[in-house]
Amino acid sequence: MDLxxxxxxxxYWLPPGVTWKDMEQLADSNRPEPQDLLVALPLSLGFVVLRHVFERFLAPPLCRYFGVKKRSRMPAGSFPQLEVFYSQRSSHPTQKEIASLMLLCGKTQRQVEMWFRRRRNQDRPCQTKKFGEAAWRFFFYLAAFVAGFFSLIDRPWFWDHRECWRQYPFQPLERAHFWYYMLELGFYFxxxxxxxxxxxRKSAKMFHYGTGWKKTCDSLFVVFSVVFLVTRLVIFPSKLIRATLLLSMEVFEPFAGYYFFNILLMVLQVLHIFWAGLILRMVFKFLKGKLEKDERSDEESVTEEEEDNSEDENLDQSRDCYWEKSKETLNSRLSALTNNCVLNNLTHQRLSLPNRMTKSQ
Incomplete structure (x- = not known):
């Protein structure tokens, strides 16, 4: 109970010599309170409703404009035993389970594996749904960037970071910044x-799903790479971490909250370095013309769906090839049979020719 x-x-949270009572000298309208976080809960429900409206009425016209279409998928077929196993136990059966399912439904291993692959593809979101998710994030992040930029551009501490710590922690919270934080928090809730x-999904995936937008997608990838590397590896450590780690010490002495928040920022910077490594590897492949997929994304669903499509194409090709070979075999046999018939007739006529000549004499 004392925790x-x-x-x-x-x-823990205030510099040495400052108490919670000292914070009460701020006006109630300008002083942040822990219960203010509850404002984000109804906002999150509002974002859910707004997103539903966006995906229902605005995303379909955007899909048509960008040429995003649903890909046809092969149906898995009706097999009750396999469906029960899929829904109640696992969508990725082991080899031992596949062997038992083969005996249960009387199918070959290839047929059972193909059924599970197609059944998993049926549960995956289609291209239009993926596009709608990426478009929703794109428009929100764009609006958040514009709103944040204009709410900060005229503040003195946006340009001089020493101003961030002037009169700390007795700093009023402006209403524009309060609602910006609450809207961001509500969105992530x-x-x-x-x-x-x-x-x-990344916002740039919108153009990846569309047809005829490859150059736009490549251009956005280049812009994203440059912006990420500059902001995360240059501006973030040289400006933000420097302000919290060094410039703050010009105003107060270290305390528990100082170490806590700076450690979190350091962990975030380590993640930035890791992600930058992945992006640089993608840029290297992009320059060599070998970039085929986003290495930050989950590859399993895309790879398996492509394998399923290739399996279907290979199956169709094998059927066509089998039919062509069957036609060739049938034609060769018919040709051989015809030749044999003609040869037999000629032989019969040659053998019967002397008899007919004798009879005529």
């Missing part, structure tokens, strides 16, 4: 509410 009061000790049905 919660200890968590809010002023020594809405993603948590839909995390079980969503697949994380």
């Amino acid at each position: 919660l009061p200890d968590l809010w000790k002023q020594e 809405s993603l948590l509410l839909r995390i079980s049905v969503d697949i994380k």
Whole structure:
């Protein structure tokens, strides 16, 4: 029971010599409170509704404009025993389970594996749904960037980072910044509410799903790479981490919150370096003309769907090839049979020719 009061000790969150009572000198309208976080909960529900409206009414016209179409998928077929196993046990059976399913439904191993592959593809989101998810994030992030830029551009501490710590921690919270934080938090809460049905997609994937937009997608990839590397590897450590780690020490002495938040920023910078490594590897492949997929994305669903399509194409090709070979074999046999018939007739006529000559004499 004493854990919660200890968590809010002023020594943890405030510089030395500052107490929670000192923070009360700020006006109530300008002082942030922990209960303000509850404002993000109804906002998250509003984002869920707004997203539903976007994907229902705005995403379909955008799909048609970008040429995004649903790919036809081969149906798995009706096999009750396999369907029960798929829904109740696993969508990826082991080799031992496949062997038992072969005996249960009287199918070959190839047929059972093909059924599970097609059945998994039926549950995956189609291209239009993926496009709608990417488009929703694209428009939100674009609006958030514009709103954040214009709410910060005229503030003195946007240009001089020493201004961030002037009069700290007795700094009023402006209403524009308050609502910006709450809207951002509400948006990410809405993603948590839909995390079980969503697949994380990049905003640039919109052009990847469309037809005839390859150059646009490549251009956006180049822009994204440059912006990411500059902002995450140059601006973030040289400006933000420098301000929190070094410039703040000109105003107050270190305390627990100082170490806590700076450690989190350092962990984030390590992740930036890791992601930058992946992006640079993609850029290298892009320059060599060998970039085929986004290495940051989950490859399993895309790879398996492509394998399923290739399997179907190979199956169709094998059927066509088998039919062509069958026709060739049939034609050769008919030709041989015809030749034999003609040869037999000629032989018979040659043998019967002397008899007919004798009879005529």
